[in-house]
Amino acid sequence: MTRPTRAVINWSHLRHNYELVKATGTGRTYAVIKANGYGHGLLNCARALSGADGFAVACVDEAMVLREAGIQRKIVVLQGAYDGAEWKLAAEHNIQLVVHHEQQLDERDSITLPATVGVWLKINSGMNRVGFRPEQADAVLARISADDKLDLRHVMTHFAAADEADSGSFAEQVALMSSREWPVSLSLSNSAALFRGTGIEEGVRRPGICLYGSSPMPHKTAAELGLKAVMSLESRVISTHKVPAGEAVGYGADWRAERDTRVGVITVGYGDGYPRHAPAGTPVLVDGVECPLIGRVSMDMITVDLTDHPLAHIGSHVELWGDHLSVDRIAALCGTISYELFCQLTPRVKRVARELPSDTQNTPLAAARV
Incomplete structure (x- = not known):
């Protein structure tokens, strides 16, 4: 007898959750399928969401698994390139990269890119993990603009406490990102921010955990949000x-x-x-x-x-x-x-x-x- 322990994955529920969060606002919705699709299977998540606007993964290795399997939807790598070789892979395979540190741009300068790479500029608006501080933004934007092999697609940030109902830090991060005009559209919302709203028009939202049927809001259950367990x-x-x-x-x-x-x-x-x-x-x-x-x-x-x-x-x-x-x-x-x-x-x-x-x-x- 086969050992009976198993994880049963309901792909129709994944699609339901994606369509539900997509309907919460305007703009494109990139499904976050990093970490092997949050344990659900990277490739099968991408195949189940074949109509998604795009995918977000953590590293170039994950993006290459998708490309080598024939997945041609837009992909953004949230940690960006670790070295010049990954910049080249991104150029060759139409993979977009997040830029969050000066060294990444230095590594880009060390190689010749065979094609243009779409990049997202990450701003550290208060998470204090990765990203350029707001006062660095103009200089980095100018550097990207001056490089004819880099195509700035979005400016993004990541919220530290979007799931907390009365979070002062969430309000501060939203205020910071809305306090100036950016040259391209923004990408701000994770799962929690999708359900509470930022009040800012975004080009791309990035739902993660809610796609898999888990509530991103501690004061509301997944069922109350209309999510289904995958x-x-x-x-x-x-x-x-x-x-x-x-x-x-x-x-x-x-x-x-x-x-x-x-x-x-x-x-x-x-x-x-x-x-x-x-x-x-x-x-x-x-x-x-x-x-x-x-x-x-x-x-x-x-x-x-x-x-x-x-x-x-x-x-x-x-x-x-x-x-x-x-x-x-x-x-x-x-x-x-x-x-x-x-x-x-x-x-x-x-x-x-x-x-x-x-x-x-x-x-x-x-x-x-x-």
Whole structure:
């Protein structure tokens, strides 16, 4: 029997989420599919969103994976080129680069480009991670303008706290970017800013986590925003047994049964990317019924309390997060964010594609390996 742990990916939900965020404003919408499509699969995200205005990735290596697979949509590399060789690759393969540091322009000057490269100028408006400070902007803009092999496409920044309802820093960053006229259109909005709005007309918005069905707003659920879960992490119950009151379950013996307990063993663990620090009580759906995690998460298995779910049995379907159990809820209980849960899934978790039919959500679903 094949190990039942798998990540079921619903590509129609990815397209739904893209169209939903695209409808929130004007301008083009580049889907952020870096970090292997937030754990969902870089190439398959691009193929599922074949009609997207463009894609944003972290590095030239990711962009080249797309180009070598025949993906011809516009691509912007958010960290830009690391060296002169990557500038040349960008020119040869029509890849746009973010410029955020003077050294990147120095490296560009060290080589002869075979074609023009589209560039985005990144301004550090308050994140203080990468980007030119506002007072450097004019000099950098002049340098780019003077280079006949560079074509300035957009000016961009990145928000530090767009997800915080009363964030003063968000307002300050918006004010800074709107305080002057730029020679090209802006690209400002990440997922959170898309839903709260900047009040600034943008040429390109850059949704990331919301595309995958996770809420970028801590005070609103994904369902409240109209988002649909793209990934369902699933497994099966592989064993059940009874533990008398007073006995311990799992490593460290730090969970003890307060009553005679029926324990279910599920084949998933931190070796699959399920968070090792998930606390006792974290919900797990067994045949649609919430059952609490008990004992520590081990490498290959977790244990849950099935005492109040007498119908659960070996082979019962398990959802760790997905359509019916919000990944944001699990992430909050684990003291992290959905981004980490998605991205830390390991290669041994099979990614399986599932498409919902357009006419009904109750029709049996066909699954195929991604």
